[in-house]
Amino acid sequence: MISNEDKEKIRAISKKYNVKKVLLFGSSIEPYTKANDIDLAVEGVEPRNFYKYCGELLFGLSKPVDVVDLSKKSRFTDFITRKGVVLYG
DSSP states (O other): OOOHHHHHHHHHHHHHHHHEEEEEGGGGGGTTTOOEEEEEEEEOOGGGGGGHHHHHHHHHSOOOOEEETSSSOOHHHHHHHOOEEEEEO
């Protein structure tokens, strides 16, 4: 699990960049697992702002962040869409 503080920071940064949806996935959603990083999948970040958005997450959160762009469709993004937990949007 991730802290409520990190969740609020993710929501605030996502709102700033007009993100449509953020899904939490991986070890970050396991209730009794101490996640070493935060796995996020995002939809709606403008391509020109994607790296700025990721940078703010990276420097603003308490753990390293992995970000998957849901606009790049694959089996992996389909899996995340089915199993991920909506954090924003």
